[in-house]
Amino acid sequence: MTLLALDVGNTRLKWALYDAPRVGGRLLAHGAQFLENIEKLAEGDWSGLPAPTRVLGCIVAGDAVKRRVEEQLEQWDVTPQWVVSSAAEAGLSNGYDHPARLGSDRWVAMIGARQRLLQQGPARPCVVVMVGTAVTVEAIDSAGRFLGGIILPGHGIMLRALESGTAGLHVPTGEVRDFPTNTSDALTSGGTFAIAGAVQRMWDNLRSHCGEDPICYMTGGAGWKMAPSMSTPCELVDSLIFDGLLEIAHKRFD
Ligand SMILES: Nc1ncnc2c1ncn2[C@@H]1O[C@H](COP(=O)(O)OP(=O)(O)OP(=O)(O)O)[C@@H](O)[C@H]1O
Ligand SMILES: CC(C)(CO)[C@@H](O)C(=O)NCCC(=O)O
Ligand SMILES: [K+]
Known part of the structure; x- marks a missing residue:
């Protein structure tokens, strides 16, 4: 099971493909792209990648950027999951007023x-x-x-x-x-x-x-x-x- 992990920041999108969804999973490929160049991912860096089994990401940029990233993922039959901060996950609990x-x-x-x-x-x-x-x-x-x-x-x-x-x-x-x-x-x-x-x-x-x-x-x-x-x-x-x-x-x- 491969995992494509995405970190969509304020300035750049960083991505990494792993052969298994666990810490220590082997890194198969990785890269970064400025947000203004997201449209180049499918035909560029991602064109040679094997289809990932899962896509999991975090994103701080707005909905418009999210849609542009999702468009680039359409070449594969996979629905990305975006992490939303919650009251508790993976052993951590969240003290924020509105988690x-x-x-x-x-x-x-x-x-x-x-x-x-x-x-x-x-x-x-x-x-x-x-x-x-x-x-x-x-x-x-x-x-x-x-x-x-x-x-x-x-x-x-x-x-x-x-x-x-x-x-x-x-x-x-x-x-x-x-x-x-x-x-x-x-x-x-x-x-x-x-x-x-x-x-x-x-x-x-x-x-x-x-x-x-x-x-x-x-x-x-x-x-x-x-x-x-x-x-x-x-x-x-x-x-x-x-x-x-x-x-x-x-x-x-x-
Ligand atoms: N000398 C410096 N010391 C500390 N920070 C710096 C220095 N020069 C530049 N920076 C900061 O580094 C940032 C660039 O880092 P980069 O774009 O790699 O961050 P990033 O983690 O990709 O950001 P994001 O996740 O928000 O897209 C610039 O926005 C700037 O604020
Ligand atoms: C603070 C940043 C910009 C850091 O990337 C991002 O995490 C963000 O937009 N946060 C939402 C507001 C908050 O964390 O309280
Ligand atoms: K970031």
């Missing part, structure tokens, strides 16, 4: 994180960081309850907001420095410290709530750029959303 309003990418990444944590050792509190177009930082206690999380602008949005909201801040990308002494470095370091500082704060919140040092996982397209600048120990796991989709697929289909 279904939690972004499904956040929910799926947390499910991936929880299963990784339990695979690595005894249960512990866990912080989950996603660094993409937007940044999210989630807190999960050692019993697997999502306590809450924060949403902040991604690095790109922060810098564009400064460029458009000020008269003179149009400069090339700089370096992350402890004490920036030029505008480029000041802007790049500012965005980076904003994200790293938010993670540090959530890590502190969770540690005082649980009385134990949390583990921290980071994922998302820009995770590798943030990793060297984190002030809390943070493991970079590029596959967190796909791990979550595999875990959900395992519980639903296997």
Whole structure:
């Protein structure tokens, strides 16, 4: 049974084909496409793929994007399932006021994180960081309850907001420095410290709530750029959303 897993983000669609719907399933093919190029998938990257048995995805883009993705899947006789955040799934419970309003990418990444944590050792509190177009930082206690999380602008949005909201801040990308002494470095370091500082704060919140040092996982397209600048120990796991989709697929289909 093959599984095509989809992560339709704010900027890009990422996909991965596995030979079995479980964490550890063999990765047969994978790729990414900017949302404006979705129409090219069926005749491009997906034209050589064997028909998947199941398609499971998470999507944060709107209904129009969802329809465009579903059109590209029509070449196969398979109905995609889209994850909707719920009160509980795959060992995680959801503390959001309205569980279904939690972004499904956040929910799926947390499910991936929880299963990784339990695979690595005894249960512990866990912080989950996603660094993409937007940044999210989630807190999960050692019993697997999502306590809450924060949403902040991604690095790109922060810098564009400064460029458009000020008269003179149009400069090339700089370096992350402890004490920036030029505008480029000041802007790049500012965005980076904003994200790293938010993670540090959530890590502190969770540690005082649980009385134990949390583990921290980071994922998302820009995770590798943030990793060297984190002030809390943070493991970079590029596959967190796909791990979550595999875990959900395992519980639903296997
Ligand atoms: N130096 C940097 N440090 C941190 N983040 C950065 C940096 N430069 C760019 N970024 C962020 O990385 C994002 C690009 O990452 P990418 O598009 O790979 O994310 P993504 O996970 O695919 O996003 P989405 O899932 O929302 O589509 C940009 O939107 C920008 O906010
Ligand atoms: C916060 C983002 C944009 C992160 O991708 C996404 O998860 C989303 O649109 N969420 C819906 C709102 C919420 O999670 O509260
Ligand atoms: K995303």
